[in-house]
Amino acid sequence: MSNDIEVTMQEDRLFEPTFEFIEQAHIKSKGQYDAMYMESIRSPEKFWGDIAEDFTWKKKWDQVINWDDAPVAKWFDGAELNITENCLDRHLETERRTKKALIWEGEPGDTLELTYEQLHDRVCRAAAMLREQGVKKGDRVTIYLPMVPELMISVLACARIGAIHSVIFGGFSSGAILDRVKDAESAVVITADGGWRRGKTLGLKKIVDDAINQTDIVKTCIVVQRAEVDHEMKSGRDIYWNDIYPAEGTAFEAETMKSQDPLFLLYTSGSTGKPKGVQHSTAGYMVGTHTTTKYIFDMKDSDVYWCTADVGWITGHSYLVYGPLLNGATIVMYEGAPNFPDFDRFWDVIEKHKVTIFYTAPTAIRAFMKWGNEHVEKHDISSLRLLGTVGEPINPEAWMWYHEKIGASRCPIVDTWWQTETGAIMITPLPGVTSTRPGCATTPFFGVDAAIVDEKGNEVPDGKGGLLVIRKPWPSMLTNIWGDLDRFKEVYWSRFAEQGYYLAGDGAVKDKNGYITILGRIDDVINVSGHRLSTMELESCLVAHPSVAEAAVVGFEHDLKGEGIAAYVIVNNGFTQSEDDKVILKKFIAGEIGAFARPDQIHFADALPKTRSGKIMRRVLKEIAAGRDIEGDLSTIEDIAALKKLAASAKV
C-alpha cells in the first residue's frame, strides 16, 4: 500500500453540508437519496424513463434498457433524437434564449460571450460548413484544437449532422494523432494554426501536418486562425475555417439519430496495445451526463459553472460541453495555463465571472497549494458555492486545503470517481446530502450498482480491498471500442463474464457505512496529473528508439503529479549512458506521445530485475523510483547483483 493510500485510509474527519446549502439543494436528505437510489436500482426502466420524458425526442423509445445483446447496452432502444436539440434548441423556447451559454476567456485576455441563441446560431453555421465539405452522418471528424470557442462549436456541429467526433487533446504529438486518425479512418481534421500556453504560442498545424502528411486518409483539414503561428497550407486539402464558415446564420436542421448511433470516440490508454477508441452512443450518454450534472453539481439557472478540464479529455466532453449545456447552464471556458500571467489566474477568472461551481483536478490543487495562499487571498472568490475534483485520488492534505482556502470551509466538495468508459460520474458525494471525508469518493450515483469483489467475483467484506465492478448497465456506459467488439468484451467484460460485471480496472475498499475509497489502478495504467498512460505504450515507444534494447516503465508516488513516470532502460551495444542521453530519451517520448508523457526519471540498467520465469518485478522498480529501500521477498530474482547495482546507482 502506498503512503498516500495509508493516510487516506486512516482519515476519519467528516464534513457535513451546511444548512444553507441543504435548504436550496435539489436533493436535500439521505432519505431522499436512498429512495431515489433504490428505485434506480430496482426499477431502472421507471427511474430513467421518467427522467427521459423531459427531453426532446424525435421519436420516443420502445424500451428504456434493452440488455439482450449484453454487454452492448441499448438504452432508450428504438428512440430517435439529436443531442444538440437538447443542448441548444430546447432552451430557445424558454428564458434561456438570451441567457449566457458560454463565457470564454483566452489566455492573452481576449473574451467572448455567447447566449444560447448565439451558440445555436454558430453551431448551425459550423454544421452547414461541415456538410458543405461533404461530411455525412457516421463520418469521423478529428478535432485537434486549443481551448477556443470553435472547439465546443465543432463538437456540437458534428453532433448536429450526425458525424462522430474524435477530439484529441492539444498536448498530444503527431505520432498520437496519426494513430488515432488512422484507427478512426477520419477524412476530416479540424485544427488551428496554434494556441496560447504560458504566454507562448504552440504551433498545432505543424504537429498535425507531421501526422497527416504521412497518410492519404485525410482529405480535408480545416484550420482555425487563432495565434498567428507560421504554418503551411497544402493546396487541395487545407482550408481556413474563416473562408468556409457561412457569414449568415442558417437554421440548420438537426440530423435524426438513433439512440444507439455513436456520438463520439475518445481514445484512451489501456494496459495493452495501442490506445483504444472508447465509443459512446447518443441517448444514454445524454441522459447520464444531464442527470449527473444536475444532481452532483446541484446545477441551477443562477449558476456560473467552470470545469477546468480540456475538451480533449472525457471530463471536458461530459462536464464542459454536454452535461452543462443539457442543463442550460452558463459555462466558463478558459484557454490557457493556471499560472499565466501570474499564479492567481484561476482566482482572477472566478472573481471576474462570479463563478459559483468549480470543478478541477487534484494535481491542479496540489500546484495551487505549492504556489501559496497569497495568490488566492488577492481575490474575492466568495461567489463559489460548490467544488469538485476528478481524475485521480485526492490526498487528504490537498482536500483540506481546497476545503478551507477555496471553499471557505463552507462549500461541499464532490470527489467524483469515473472513467472515459463510464461517460459520466459513478461514485460521488451528493452535495446536499453526503457527509464528505477527505480522499473518499463516498457513494454510488443513481443507477450505479457498484461492488467490491475478489478474484472470483464474490463481494469482499467491508474494510477489505478488492476489485471495483459495476453489476448493472448504466445509461452513459461505453458501447464499444471503435471497430473492435472483441477487444471491448475482452477488456471490460471477460474477467467476470459469468456474472456480467463491468471491470473498472481500479482497486477499492468499502467501509461499514458504504463509503467507497478508490485505491488506484490494478493494471499497468498509470495516472500522471490525471492523465491516463499505459506503461506498455511507453515501453513500446522507448524500444522504438535506436539506442534502446529493452525498457520497463513504472509509476511512482509523486508529490505534485500523483504519479510520476520512471523508465528503466538497457541500451544497445555501442550507445552511451550519459545525462545527455537521458534528456534525448525524455524528448523522444514527449515527441512521440506528448509532453505530459515525458518521464521524470530515466535509469540506465545492465539488466532488469526479473523472476526466473522472465517476468519483470515492477514492484521493485517502483520502490527504487520512490527512493525507498527494497523490501520483501527477492528470492525469485534472477540477477540480484544487477539489481543491487541499479538500486545503488539510483540513489546517487
Ligand code: PRX
Ligand atoms: O483510476 C481512476 C482514476 O482515473 C481513471 C480514469 O481515467 P480517465 O478515463 O482518464 O478519466 C478521468 C476522468 C474521469 C480511473 O480508473 N480516477 C478518476 N477519478 C478518480 C480517480 N481515482 C480516484 N478518485 C477519483 N475521484
